[in-house]
Amino acid sequence: MQRLYVVGFNTELTTADSAETAFDRLADHMALHLESRVTGLRRADLIARAGETVIKSRRPEWADNHLSWRPVIVNDRTRALRLTIEHDLQTGGRFVCELTAADHASETSFRVVLGRRSDGRLTPARVDDLKPPRALRAVMADSALSCTDGSDHVTAAVTNVLTAQVRGICDWLTDLQRRLPVLVISAMRPSGASATLAHSAADQLTGLAHVVVISGWLALDAFNQGRSDHDRLVRDAGRLYWPDMDARHPWWDATALHGNHEELLARLTRMITPFSVVARGRDQLWDAVRAADDAAALDDLAETEAARANRFKALLDDERAQNLELLEENVRLEQQIRSLQVEIENRDAQQAYAASASVAPESGTPAPTRDFTEQWERWEARSEGALVFTERAKSSWADCVYEDFEGMWGALDALVGLAREWRSVDGNVGQRLEDWIRERTALKYAHSDEGLRRAGLDTFTFDERSLDRTPHIKLDDHTKPNKVGRIYFALDNVGRQWVVDHVGLKLHGV
Numbered sequence: 001m002q003r004l005y006v007v008g009f010n011t012e013l014t015t016a017d018s019a020e021t022a023f024d025r026l027a028d029h030m031a032l033h034l035e036s037r038v039t040g041l042r043r044a045d046l047i048a049r050a051g052e053t054v055i056k057s058r059r060p061e062w063a064d065n066h067l068s069w070r071p072v073i074v075n076d077r078t079r080a081l082r083l084t085i086e087h088d089l090q091t092g093g094r095f096v097c098e099l100t101a102a103d104h105a106s107e108t109s110f111r112v113v114l115g116r117r118s119d120g121r122l123t124p125a126r127v128d129d130l131k132p133p134r135a136l137r138a139v140m141a142d143s144a145l146s147c148t149d150g151s152d153h154v155t156a157a158v159t160n161v162l163t164a165q166v167r168g169i170c171d172w173l174t175d176l177q178r179r180l181p182v183l184v185i186s187a188m189r190p191s192g193a194s195a196t197l198a199h200s201a202a203d204q205l206t207g208l209a210h211v212v213v214i215s216g217w218l219a220l221d222a223f224n225q226g227r228s229d230h231d232r233l234v235r236d237a238g239r240l241y242w243p244d245m246d247a248r249h250p251w252w253d254a255t256a257l258h259g260n261h262e263e264l265l266a267r268l269t270r271m272i273t274p275f276s277v278v279a280r281g282r283d284q285l286w287d288a289v290r291a292a293d294d295a296a297a298l299d300d301l302a303e304t305e306a307a308r309a310n311r312f313k314a315l316l317d318d319e320r321a322q323n324l325e326l327l328e329e330n331v332r333l334e335q336q337i338r339s340l341q342v343e344i345e346n347r348d349a350q351q352a353y354a355a356s357a358s359v360a361p362e363s364g365t366p367a368p369t370r371d372f373t374e375q376w377e378r379w380e381a382r383s384e385g386a387l388v389f390t391e392r393a394k395s396s397w398a399d400c401v402y403e404d405f406e407g408m409w410g411a412l413d414a415l416v417g418l419a420r421e422w423r424s425v426d427g428n429v430g431q432r433l434e435d436w437i438r439e440r441t442a443l444k445y446a447h448s449d450e451g452l453r454r455a456g457l458d459t460f461t462f463d464e465r466s467l468d469r470t471p472h473i474k475l476d477d478h479t480k481p482n483k484v485g486r487i488y489f490a491l492d493n494v495g496r497q498w499v500v501d502h503v504g505l506k507l508h509g510v
Helices: 022-034 043-048 132-141 162-173 193-204 218-223 263-279 284-299 307-345 346-354 374-381 393-400 406-425 433-439 450-454
Strands: 004-015 051-055 065-075 078-089 094-104 107-117 147-148 159-161 183-189 212-217 238-241 387-389 444-446 460-463 465-468 472-474 485-492 497-505
Touching: 004 263, 022 078, 022 094, 022 107, 022 132, 022 147, 043 065, 043 078, 043 284, 051 307, 065 284, 078 284, 094 284, 107 132, 107 284, 132 147, 159 162, 162 183, 162 212, 162 218, 183 193, 193 212, 193 263, 193 284, 212 218, 212 307, 212 433, 238 263, 263 284, 263 307, 374 387, 387 406, 393 497, 406 433, 406 472, 406 485, 433 444, 460 485, 460 497
Parallel strands: 159 212, 183 212, 387 497
Antiparallel strands: 004 107, 004 147, 051 065, 065 078, 078 094, 094 107, 183 238, 444 472, 460 465, 472 485, 485 497
């Protein structure tokens, strides 16, 4: 199954004197999907044995729901229940909703996975309707359950913040233990489009993000105190704050908040859910209960050697299959992590590539490799002479140990389009070059480098002229020396070109 959405958290009862356990209440909420008035099935049927059923759709244009469930019961405190709901997609394959409640080692968890199961055809099948299932909404509405993800309290409620609470919210945003992103919305009135959006978002993004409303002018001013432009909240706007406060936090203005809420929430969901898949990983409590069940089964093996041998062989086969699945899952997750890291760092650049032909890579561009030997001339040719590389630049890349060659390749690709556009306007971009570059790409540009000047490396000679080497592009910072990438280049106003003299690691201080 291709997982597209994962929500998971631990649960416990809010009162210790309840006759039911948290697992029992989770199973009750999962049983809502059985539609007992139609099927006659209830929670006891889920727990008793594995089974399946089909619930016919109420409308001809809707697909039937195929339900299957599997309980794993070792004892009263080690047990799990998985309910899978599937229906056919018009574009091929099946939409899958997988609900899992698990109880192990005094810990109870609930997990929701939404995804797509392929029908074997190599064809795209979009799944746009990624919304919380009925069971998740019921868990959120259950006052007898407390839900947590690490130090985060998971809820479908909106947190309304007045001036007195702003300091606590600001401290929470910078808390390194926070796991979920926070959607912060500015609302000048307690009702209206912003407030309506906040309540819809709290429901839609349950388990994916918290929703906070900053109420009134005084609270907004207090919230923005000391903030820079990249994380400031605008009046009647919204901003999504990632747990990593150094990341770029996307925002939406008042027009978007007063527009189509359903479309905006769908965009938010598509933005967050890929990270939820990577962050959640495998369902560890489900695996632990299955392992305990296997261990209990081993204790109950028949005494005959043949029965023991057959059972042992079956367990080994199952373990090998699980190990192979884990290896494949690890490889896929590592690839996703690398891809998502690049996506976070270059999100604006990718959007600019799609929107502007001047920055977008041309068709037929080869895939990035560490060897740039054949690419230097291609970049120069694509820039139409606006970007040139000195021999020092080429040799500096060949000799360096900078790890992220794909990021460096992408940065040079973006630099080609920028240099070409800069030349087309004779270098008169009408604003600061830093702002001009930031509006078009995600590249981090700096026009000076005091450390480079003190080291006496701030100039170089090109075509018998002395040029300033201090303008540079930053790739990563505040990390290991072999991960601090730099592109140093001169703005040659005489030749109307950018002259790159160094590609690789930072020239000083590493």
